[in-house]
Structure formats: structure tokens, C-alpha cells
Amino acid sequence: MSLETVVLEHAPSSYKVYLALFRNVRNSGFLHQQLLARNADFEYAFIDASTIVSRVHLLSAVFKAVNNSVNGALKTPNVHSETVVSLSASNNISEAYRRFGVSPSTTDLFVVKITFPSDSSPVPVSADAISQHLKDNVEGDIVPPTNEIVSSIADVKAIRKNYKLNGLAWLDTIKDEVVKREEIEKLVLSGMALRGL
């Protein structure tokens, strides 16, 4: 089981970030249902991996959510929902859940778990416990969340639509696909940073 522990620059050391990527997920309807039912055992950011262009894209959302959590400035119930909403370029929360969150039709799924000590749970849940819980509850094939795999899953057309990146003539003229991806990533990041501002 490969649950990746991510260390983010300038995130407080009390915050731990775990990342897992599942392919061929067969029970996304069940996972979606747990979120709707606010099942406290399923405090994760479940993200449709096809909406993610690169690791940096996803990690940017995590960083934003962590920063909001540290500042006590969450706009959503918790740091996990905040991660999903941070992916959006607009301020519409339910639209963000719909676009980036898990849906019953999701087959490639990113799971982000962020832990930190709080009053109600001074000792955060361990990596092993998270790993086991995901293993028991996500029916799918876990794969390492490398940039190669992430970009092969990415639905660039949908991503461009999500961030209103269509009709940019200069972008379409870039021949080198790698450079083009990088440009798209940068535009996505600034869209997220300026969300609704």
C-alpha cells in the first residue's frame, strides 16, 4: 500500500499531508454517499483525478487549505472540503464539489488526508490507520501518484474548460506538449489563487 506523506514548504510542521491515488475505482458511489451523509470516518478530500493537471496543481489546493486552516479562515466545514473548494476558480462552493469532488462516475480518485492536533483529538490519526482504512473502504488499484501517471489521467479539455482557458490563441500555438502543459498549469494556479477575488 503506498500512501505518500507529503512535506510542503512553509506548512506548519504540526500539519501532516497524505496522498493516495486510486485507479479503476469501483465504489465511488459509496464514497460519495459517505460525504453526503457527513460520515465522520470519511474525513478525506476525495478528488476526481481527471480534473488535476499535475501534482503541483493538487498540492497548491492543499497548501491553500492548510493556510486557511492555520489562519482560522476556512470557508467550508473542514480542511478537506476546503482542499476541494480551493481547486476552484470560482467562489461557488457546491459547484466546486460537483466539479472536482468524487461523483458516482469517478474512476480515478485522489485521496488527500490532512491531519493536525486539535482539541478534540490531540493525537492525530496515524499513517498506518489511514492506510488501513482506505484499503478497507476504497475498491480500486492504488498507484504511485507520480507526475507521469497524474498527467496521463488528466482530462486536459475539461481542465481548460474548468479554468476558462479556451480561446487563448497563443496557448494553442505552442507545439511542445510539455511546455503547453506547464503553461496550462501556471494559468490554473493563478486562477485558483485569484478565486473570486
Place this chain on the structure above:
Amino acid sequence: MAAAVSDAALAHEFPLPKILTNPASTPPTLITQGAEGRLYKTTYLLPDIACALKYRPPKPWRHPILDQRLTRHRILSEARILAKCRRDGLRVPSVYALDESAGWLMLEWIEGTPVRVNINNRLGNRTEGIEDDEELKELMRKIGMAVGKMHSIGIIHGDLTTSNMMLKPPAGDQPDNATGLEGEIVIIDLGLASGGVHDEDRAVDLYVLERAFGSTHPRAECIFNEVLEAYKKSFKQAGVALKKLEEVRMRGRKRSMLG
């Protein structure tokens, strides 16, 4: 980026913004201190992604509510303008993250050196043959094209100088090799920028550049016209802006308030 003289010493003079007190793989370096804020070189998300953090500290001499509003407004304004430039295909640093309440803005780190440094290194102590330096003239044309592109998408910089343009060397080149003139012009520091499509504003922008250029690189003044020639070809309205520039030269940057 201009090497900070004694960055370690400088870095300890000011308290770091809170975000930079969190752990990171490399300590932040203070690059410059401006009138309004400070620029740090640091990292974004991962140790190998360099970024520039622009921090506008609270100004104790201002009323706290006014101070908060001004800082917010300025951070957001700069970020919006950078995002617009980037969307419209002008090379500026892209926006990584921001916290307008905490007063910081994280931007893409641009490798290379300010154009001012490249021009000065190229000039050395030469006094002759500058007007025939084709490579230097080519750099002037690149500047003109970049400024033209910026004006054509409706942005006025507000503080155009050769220090506010970076020459980003082609990929694979030695970074900080400030003797070459090859590379891409990246316009930076849009902290005073605004939206504007008036020929008057464009002309003032050019005038500021012309004057700054003349005092920073007096020996290269003879080739400044290359900038304007390239600017003229870069977008449709450029000719009108240049015509206006002649007027601005006659009266200076500010409009006369007499009569």
C-alpha cells in the same frame, strides 16, 4: 536576480512574514527592500520550485483599518494584473498563491538578471561603436516589443525601467550569466500597474522608460530609438501613442494644471 549585498545580514534586520517562519528546505533570502514592501526568494510547495514572495508589512503610521484595506487592495490589484497579462500571453511572473489579509503574494521566480545589468555589462567602459552594436540593438527591439504587447492588452506598467525587466536566458544556459543578450524579456514588478488603453497613459509609460533609460544608460541613449521603432510595429494603436509621446516630452510626465 540582483545579488543581495549581504542577504544574511539584511534578512535578520526585519521580522519575517508569518508564512515564512514555517519550516522550509532552504531559508528565505531577502532580495530587495522597496518603499512599500520586501521581496524574498523562497520556495513554493516543493524544494525545487523557487518563488518570489512579495510582502507588504503593516505600516504602523497608518490607521490599522485603512492600512489593511490599502494592503489588500494593492496585493489583489497586482495579482489580477499579472494574471491578466499571463492569460493574454505576455511574459510576466505567474501567480502561485496569495494571502491578501496577511499581505503576501507568491510569484514564479524568474531566472536571469535585470536588463539593466545586461546592458551595463555589455557597455563596459566602451564609448564608441555603441550605435553599431547589432546585438544590443536587438535587445532594444525586444524591449519595445514587450512593452508594445503589454500596452496592446490594455495594461500600463507605471514604473517602466530597465530594472523592472528581466532577461531570462534560454533554457540550458548558465543562470546569472549576465554578459549574454540572448533570452526572453520578462516584465516584472507590476505593483504600480493599472488597466488603461488611453494613448496618453501609454505615452507617459514610454516617457518614464525613456527618461529612466537615459539616466541609467547615458551612453546607450543613442540606440533607445530602436525600442520605439519596435514598439511602433507591435500593435495597431502604437503610432498614436508615439505621437502623444512627443507632446509628453514637451511638457513632462504630469499634465499642466494651469488654465
